[in-house]
Amino acid sequence: MPISSDFHPATRHQDLGEEFYDLVAPAEFPAHILRYRNQDWANRVGLGTLTDAEWIEHFGRFMPLPGSFRQPLALRYHGHQFRHYNADLGDGRGFLFAQAHDRRDGRLLDFGTKGSGTTPWSRGADGRLTLKGGVREVLASSMLEALGVDTSKSFSLIETGESLHRGDEPSPTRSAVLVRLSHSHIRIGTFQRLAAHGDVEGIQRLVDHVGRIYLPEVHAEGDAARAEKFFGAVCRRVAQTGGRWMAAGFVHGVLNTDNVNVTGESFDYGPWRFLPTYQPGFTAAYFDHNGLYAYARQPDALAWSLSRLGNCLLPLGDEALKAGLETALTEFGPALQAAFTDAVVRRLGLHPHGVERDTALAAALFSGLETTQAPFDQAFFDWRGGMAGPVSRSASPSADHYASPAFDPFRDAIAGYEPAHDAGLDHPYFKRKTPCSMLIEEVEAIWAPIAAEDDWSRFTAKLAGIGEMAEAMGNRADLR
Structure with missing residues (x-):
């Protein structure tokens, strides 16, 4: 059937010019088995009426979406990887397949791929994605969205029938292609590439493009004024996402400059983790031997990446x-702290009481979590709504942790708070004894039956649980 008239395609990235991308062709896969389609976001962008067969044509075989790109674009960029500059980056196993506008707010969305085949930037790799990697990305992005983090959305996952060999998974392993929705794939590394080439005109053009399309607050005329406003806007958006990561207990794992984009949106989930308990030095990547991107070092990693972006803008x-x-960069830390405090109060389902009290509340909670090592997600669940919340903390698996004197300052602080009007405390989700979580042991337990018996029941059940949590917390795409 024809694409719905509710689908509003775009080709805005081509406005930048051919020097920003390479035209590529998708891989031809031996099989196409639809494993996941994000129906909420499909409805939101006007593609919800596609049949599964039509879905596979567009997101497995990559037949162009009407009105968008006639051929996929592999984007060009550089980046610092663990603070070592790499000029050989770029979309090596993905491309920008299409763009469209959100029906709700009109914002531009990218359909970006992962595992769609080789490009000029593959560096000798096969351009493929393992099925397990795709499953993990669906789980990470779904969980973060449910927790209110500004994240890319896993839109489609299709198994593609190839056997892949990887050093960090039992091989051979199954292949897949992922499509994600994101508000821009323009990265700090995109600017770094232009700076490395001495392309000042290209930097200005990219600043103007981003300001015009993605950052409505960047409206000043003139090169320097627009560049300064652009940088400030990016800093604020990255700060918001970083603060929300910290409240979610999320560890990205690879905060390289090519994984920080201009909208501040979290994306590209490889070796991610959620905290089991509050551990500042907790790392997600087994190869992060020095803990550069450990949980508590993420704010510094983001600030460092932003300083690289600032350097790119100096010639303007x-x-x-x-x-x-420099002023914008000094404001990043306080902005991230404010975003963190706001996210903690929101996750607790409380009505805010001002910066000073809210900051003290968050500090008391995290101090108690660190001293007692109470399970991270359980604590937020048990204290949702404050003292008036629906959960019986005395019956909680963490009751002994809360009885510790280390929790007394938090208990005293939260006693003066009331539930927020949208805390959702009457939702059935908050009648449970334990919250929905996404620890690494759970991820492995979801994957094991898929690998052994092609049993997707745990995967489906986990997504249903995440959906229930998102609904309870007011963070489902079809509710926003």
Whole structure:
């Protein structure tokens, strides 16, 4: 059937010019088995009426969506990887397949792929994605969205019938292609590539493009003024996401400059983890031997990446621009702290009481969590709504942790709070004894039956549980 008239396609990335991307062809896969389709977001972008067969044509064989790109674009960028500069990056196993506008708010969305075949930037790799990697990305993005983090959305996962060999998975392993929705795939590394080539005109063009399309607050005329406003807007958005990660207990794992984009949206989930308990030094990547991207070091990693972006913008102005960029960077830390505090209060389902009291509340909670090592997600679940919440903390699996004197400052602080009007405390989700969580042991337990028996029941059940949590917390796509 024809694509719905509710689908509003776009080709805005082509406005930048061919020097920003390479035209590529998708891989031809031996099989196409639909494993996941995000129906909420499909409805939201006007593609919800596609049959499964039509879905596979567009998101497995990559038949162009009407009105968008006639051929996929592999984007060009550089980046610092664990603070070592790499000029050989770029979309090596993915491409920008299409763009469209959100029916709700009109924002531009990218349909980006992972595992769609080789490109000029594959660096000798096969351009493929393991099925397990695709499953993990669906789980990570779904959980983060449910927790209110600004994240890319896993849109489609199709198993593709190939056997892949990997060093970090039992091989051979199954293959897949993922499509994710994101508000831009323009990264800090995109600017770094232009700076490395001395392309000042290209940097200005990219700043203007991003400001015009993605950052409505960037409206000043003139090179330096627009660059300063652009940088400030990116800093604020990255700060918001970083603060929400910390409240979610999320560890990204690879916060390289090519994994930080201009909208601040979290994306590209490889070796991610959620905290089991509050551990500042907790790392997600087995190869992060020095803990560069450990949980508590994520704010510093983001600030470092932003400083690299600021360096790219320096050629657009004079000392006044430099001073403005430095000011924006000094404001990043306080902005992230404010976003973290706000996210903690929201996750607790409380009505905010002002910066000072809310900051003290968050500090008391995390101090108690660190000292007692109470399960991270369980604590937020048990204290949802404050003292008036529906959960019986005395019957909680963490009751002994809460009885510790280390929790007394938090108990005293939260006593003065009331539930927020949208805390959802009457939702059936909050009648449970334990919350929905996404620890690594759970991920492995979901994958094991898929690998052994092609049993997807645990995967389906976990997504249903995440959906229930998202609904209870007011974070489902079809409710926003």
